[in-house]
Each structure stands twice: as C-alpha cells, then as structure tokens.
Amino acid sequence: MATISNAAPTTLRTARPDLAANIAPQPTRSLPEGTEVRGFALYVGLSEDKLNSNDPQISDIVNQIKHLVNRLAPAADTYAAVALAPEGTGGRDVDVVRFALGDPSAKARRQQAAAAEQDRAKSGVILDFSRGRVLLDNTPATLTFREFELLQFLVLREGRTVSRDEIIEGLWADAPAEEVPSERTIDVHVRRLRVKLAQYQDIVRTVRGIGYRFDRHADVSILHAAGPSPDRF
Known part of the structure; x- marks a missing residue:
C-alpha cells in the first residue's frame, strides 16, 4: 500500500x-x-x-x-x-x-x-447434517428422507454397533403400527443406502448377527448442525 x-x-x-x-x-x-x-x-x-x-x-x-x-x-x-x-x-x-x-x-x-472453492475441490464423502445432504466427490447423493435419517442415525452413534431393533425404535417410534418395518426391511433400507453411496458404501458396516456400525473414515467429513443433536450420546 x-x-x-x-x-x-x-x-x-x-x-x-x-x-x-x-x-x-x-x-x-x-x-x-x-x-x-x-x-x-x-x-x-x-x-x-x-x-x-x-x-x-x-x-x-x-x-x-x-x-x-x-x-x-x-x-x-x-x-x-x-x-x-x-x-x-x-x-x-x-x-x-x-x-x-x-x-x-x-x-x-x-x-x-x-x-x-475448497468445498468444490474436496473429494470423498461430506455428510452435511446442517443442510440435510450427502455429497460424494462433491456430487449430491440422491438419498430419500428415510435413507438420510438412517445414515445420520448410525453416524451419530459412531463406533458403536446399532441393532436393527434400536434402529426401528429410534426412527419409527412415532409411526403407526402398520408402518413399523421388520428387521428384514431394515436390511433392505441399508442395502439401498449402500447402493447410493456407491464406492463409499463400506462406511456403513455390517456386524454379523448384531446390526450395523459407522466408523470414522479418512475420506469422510461430517458437518453437524449448529446445535447439538438430541440423538447424540
């Protein structure tokens, strides 16, 4: 100057x-x-x-x-x-x-x-819970509302195996009895979620005989909402 x-x-x-x-x-x-x-x-x-x-x-x-x-x-x-x-x-x-x-x-x-610009250049998975979206190599994943809820449910319990019953109780607690899925239906939801996660589908792991788990990955970035989630513990 x-x-x-x-x-x-x-x-x-x-x-x-x-x-x-x-x-x-x-x-x-x-x-x-x-x-x-x-x-x-x-x-x-x-x-x-x-x-x-x-x-x-x-x-x-x-x-x-x-x-x-x-x-x-x-x-x-x-x-x-x-x-x-x-x-x-x-x-x-x-x-x-x-x-x-x-x-x-x-x-x-x-x-x-x-x-x-940095966000555009970043590869991997961005789990943006503040905006309700998932980006795969900066391309939005076309998750349904329920698939996004399921992924968020697992991520907020990072490192802990979550049973199918716990997923049902957590995501369908207020649903009418006729809409509550079975454990087999949870498996279908997870399978569809993995398909949409494409090459990053292994971020949702199956623990045989128990349920599912999300573990921290180097190629995954998590953007939480401004306030703490009531589900987080």
Whole structure:
C-alpha cells in the first residue's frame, strides 16, 4: 500500500469548479444505535494501464479529489492510500482495491469464495447434517428422507454397533403400527443406502448377527448442525 502526498492539487482538464453546486442532497439514513458517522471511504478502481498518455496520473486524480473535499468541508481531515496488488490479479479493479485496503465486506466475500472453492475441490464423502445432504466427490447423493435419517442415525452413534431393533425404535417410534418395518426391511433400507453411496458404501458396516456400525473414515467429513443433536450420546 502506498500513500499519496499532500502536494498542491494539479489542475485537471476535466476539473469542474461548479461540481459542488451540482451535488444533489442525499436522504438521511438511520444509524445503528450507539454509533455516529466519523467519515467515509471512497474506493476507486483504476489501474494505471487503463490511463491514456494524455490522461492525468492517479496521484493527480487523488489530489484533485482531496482538493474538492477541502472545498466542500474545510474542517475535514483527508488521507489517501493507493492499493497495490500482484501483477495479473484478476477481478474488477474496485473489488481488488476494497480487499487490498481492508474493506470488511470484501474480505468476507473473498473468504466465502475460497471456502466454496475448497468445498468444490474436496473429494470423498461430506455428510452435511446442517443442510440435510450427502455429497460424494462433491456430487449430491440422491438419498430419500428415510435413507438420510438412517445414515445420520448410525453416524451419530459412531463406533458403536446399532441393532436393527434400536434402529426401528429410534426412527419409527412415532409411526403407526402398520408402518413399523421388520428387521428384514431394515436390511433392505441399508442395502439401498449402500447402493447410493456407491464406492463409499463400506462406511456403513455390517456386524454379523448384531446390526450395523459407522466408523470414522479418512475420506469422510461430517458437518453437524449448529446445535447439538438430541440423538447424540
């Protein structure tokens, strides 16, 4: 980041002495309680390679803007900084400037974009309970509601073998008697779930004669909901 000196303003060919008189009054905006306005930041996106040979230099433009502010509000303190970025940085100039000069919203968007890109690039299984979805190599698995519930039920009991009876009692506790499945039907649900998990179907293991178990795998990421699950123990 480079600062701009307070040298006398250069007279620009495009300068408008009457500019202040042409500025329309802006509506007053309500402020958050307990805050006050102490100034403002004006981000200008303009790379040097976009200036023609007969255009004013960036430093001249900055000094002219500072001069205008001093005319409009003589009591104002002004400070100008030039945003520097690595050569070849993509994106709009004004967005690069905002990020380089520490604009909080620009930083937040950059972090969100980086997180989204990382999520897209990540392979393996993502069990996203906060959004109710399962991603296989970043592709959504087409699980039914009951299949998702069954997988979540096992994952929340990670490392413990869960019997078929326990699954029935946990997932069909409020179902009418005629809708409660048999142990054999649980096996069918698990088999269909495994088919949809494709190459990752072994994350649901069969414990012969007892039931099923989910064990932690290196290629599985679990995103829990914001609050603790009432099923977790």
